[in-house]
Amino acid sequence: MTDAALPAGASAPDPSAAIKKRLAARYRAERRFRAYGIAAIAVAVAALLVLVGSIVSQAYSAFWTYELALDVTVDPERIPGDPSNPADIQRGDFGVMLQNALRGEFPDETRNARIRELLALSTRLNSATLGRRVADNPALIGQTIRFKMPISDEVDRYLKGQATGRDWVRLDAAPAVTPDADGETAALRLSPADAARIADAVGDAEPSVIVFSNGGAWRLSGPAAQTAEGEQLIAPGAPGVEDRALILSTPEADRRVSDAQIAWTETLRARGDVKAAFNTYLFANTDSREPELAGVFAALMGSIFTMLVTMVLAVPVGVATAIYLEEFAPKNRWTDLVEVNINNLAAVPSIVFGLLGLAVFINFLGMPRSAPLVGGLVLALMTLPVVIISGRAALKAVPPSIREAALAVGASRTQAVFGHVLPLAMPGIMTGSIIGLAQALGETAPLLMIGMVAFVADAPTGVTSPATVMPVQIFIWATSAERAFEARTAAAIIILLSLMILMNAAAIFLRRKFERRW
Amino acid sequence: MNDREPGGHAAPLTPPTPVVQTHDMHGHPLASLPVKVCTRDVxxxxxxxxxxxxxxxxxxxxxxxxxxxxxGCGKSTFLRCINRMNDTIDIARVAGSIEIDGANIYDRGIDPVLLRARVGMVFQKPNPFPKSIYDNVAYGPKIHGLVSTKDETDAVVEDSLKRAGLWAEVADRLDAPGTGLSGGQQQRLVIARAIAVKPEVILMDEPCSALDPIATAKIEELIDELRENFCIIIVTHSMAQAARVSQKTAFFHLGKLVESGPTEEIFTNPRDERTQDYITGRFG
Structure with missing residues (x-):
């Protein structure tokens, strides 16, 4: 190499060696940077998986529910007034019909406290659904119909295994039952093997043990032995669970569903009256104080109406503003001021927009409280800066050569912008707008200020009817006491996330459709 | 001169043919051509x-x-003054007068949009619209209302593409995107787009700097053909190109017009030392 020309023994550093050393260091730096990047992505993906995983694991049980089906006799005597008038029919006492149907399943139960427990298997609110069904079809009056309703949320949690640990022990032989005189307790004689197996399953804990046999159910009062004392929960005779013992690891006092309710539920399940089904109530129902009846329909409609108002206001105004500021406005102190203010607006906390909405739209302009119209207006104000900023960025990204090409053939400025620049900026503008709308879709704070946090029992029918929105619904459920709302909260989050994924998918679709190369 | 025929008949008086000496002895045109664009103290x-x-x-x-x-000598800036493209730059300000056919284009009554229909422009980088070849050419005539029917549009598109020497290559794919053509074809498409609005002046800002020699040769050939009907002004970094295609050359330096004159003269006998230095490659 050229180094050969150097005098031998000269201490001149070998430049190629130095370059190689440096090069190695440069490659190392690059590898390091790539490793950091991959690590960052891995952390982000892991965090996302944990987030989605935890939500899904909480939510999945809310997407199905246990339904109780009863043969309800629609008693004409309980429907006062004109049986051809739907309004009159709905005033009928369908709650009592439902109660009678439930009591009819266990006719031997006469103790008032127990009957109250039995009736708690389904909420009285189901009578409204029954009433509507009969009102829609007055021919049902006087008939016995099969009526399905969601089972009480606590029983549902028990059936899903969330209320207590359950352990079934099959009995080899039917226990000999000797009821005492009042029918409240009985002496049970179990086979030695059965007694040993139950005792084995019970262990040291002091759980509830319910023995089922011949359609009856008894709760053991003492430890499992060959001769055991049992409290009668269900009188034998009717169809039910056959020759099994149910060991419930959580003591009765520590759960919200009683041993008797469990015995009834298991008996109803054995009769085929309790079945798991897809939770349509979650989608079709509006909010309710009973978790088993609560659904997101009203909130979903509220979100859709609110988003419509936001979209109709924020997107055209925002895009028009972006076009004007970017393409037509003179660059002077005033436009600088406008620009600075728009950038500042994008950073304003969203609750401030809520305060503004309350003060201006509701208090000053007298618009209705809790209405999607006001919510949409507030969210539109919040979304506008995002739409404007992203729109301007998209317009700026269009190569100036396109603008010049149009102007050079004699297009006016408007023709150049709307005919050539805007179509090329459209994908970017739409992406920005949809990101802004998605952000608005998940916004809670400003809507709390304008009263969209109210309990809404009816789905909104327009932009002025009272409504709430998905994130607020999630907020309401998350603060509710009933345990069953926990899963429903997670389920509502999944529904909201699906809505957002849907919106983003629409954004990508539109992007692809409008994207053009230049 | 022998004006009279024998016999006393007055011969019809032939009007004196104006002696328009268009070319010098080398075949290069002289300044005796009518002046199209006249600028003063710009x-x-x-x-x-x-x-x-x-x-x-x-x-x-x-x-x-x-x-x-x-x-950076201002030649492109000057070019962009001639169709008022500088108007699109907010901070740009033009003083002095630029007259086309005797009318100052910076006068109050002149609409820059109409002006740009008369003064077309071709840019350094080919910039066809992201539309079909047909739409690229038809766009100008359509917005200016030069065509009203489909047949007229078709005729203008075909004529323009033919004059730009592109027709043979694209006749069977007029619906293909203009951006899908090669660089040289794109530049000719852009020229077709410019001549479709029937301009009087065509400005070309380094039209060949992004093209290979073969495409460049085609464009130069095209420029030479278009010269018959248009006043063409071309900015170029290639002295060879200037010598090949132009009849008149103007040399700019540091924002000043150093000298202008017949191309032959500028390249063989420049009056100014800076021109001499530049064309001989001593700076630039």
Missing amino acids: DVFYGDKQALFGVSMDIPDCSVTAFIGPS
């Missing part, structure tokens, strides 16, 4: 910075005028 400012200093020159019709000079 100053251009970008904000506080002055980019052009008192440029005055006459540009003849039906010929090619080349602007040469080192980068």
